[in-house]
């Protein structure tokens with residue numbers, strides 16, 4: 611039988627298959643392959659003996675939280691309270707690009723914006739749309755549900771952005787606490803949560819605050835550069851131009867001419883610099 615691991619507690623691997631859960635064990639490393647199964651892994655298992663037989667080839671995996679086969683990320687992005695953070699958005703976009711994960715930007719709290727604020731902010735949002743990223747409002751519950759079908763989706767974003775609120779609308783049964791996180795942080799509690807995939811219709815979702823400590827250090831500079839996908843539209847005179855200190859650079863020119871969002875370029879510089887330290 612084929613299924614997906616949705617939770618691991620010690621050596622109990624909860625494998626979901628056709629909406630049923632099987633508590634399987636895993637005998638050491640899988641066969642002669644040196645693989646430790648992760649949440650998100652597709653596996654074959656023996657449903658009579660409840661033993662995992664094989665871990666199927668991974669599409670991708672993340673380190674923190676440790677999870678595999680994420681198809682897409684919904685970047686829950688608050689426009690106000692907390693204010694839109696393009697810094698965080700660009701970091702999350704790069705992170706997902708580096709992990710070959712489809713990106714969906716979900717905007718929240720549009721209702722708190724004045725008309726003027728809306729105009730200003732949506733100029734910037736439009737830029738991301740033009741890059742090819744899907745942008746959707748958190749009020750479009752039906753459409754978001756559709757996006758989740760047959761996919762494993764991670765929800766991430768700033769504390770207070772409205773992740774729990776959104777997840778509760780997608781599935782009221784979850785009844786996640788909203789607006790509570792800051793209180794918990796204030797008390798200095800660090801609840802290490804078990805990584806778990808929840809089922810919604812034919813899809814699975816992971817709610818994680820855990821992408822905040824994004825560590826780009828292990829990625830080569832060239833990959834960081836390419837995670838800013840619009841840079842590829844420009845052919846620079848120097849082969850493998852990093853668009854930093856090169857004298858002639860079409861990306862830098864595009865930033866000056868306003869064809870590349872200045873903040874995007876700044877965030878790229880910042881990322882490359884933290885990476886070098």
Ligand SMILES: Nc1nc2c(ncn2[C@@H]2O[C@H](COP(=O)(O)OP(=O)(O)O)[C@@H](O)[C@H]2O)c(=O)[nH]1
Pocket residue numbers: 718719720721722748767768769770771772773774775776787788789790791
């Ligand atoms: N005005 C407004 N408030 C929202 C919206 N989405 C969430 N909130 C509120 O924002 C606060 C934080 O939401 P929560 O879901 O706990 O955020 P989380 O930290 O990302 O899980 C709560 O008080 C929510 O009621 C929205 O679209 N508009």
Ligand SMILES: [Mg+2]
Pocket residue numbers: 773774775787788789791
């Ligand atoms: Mg929450």
Ligand SMILES: [Zn+2]
Pocket residue numbers: 846851852853854856858859860861862
């Ligand atoms: Zn260049």
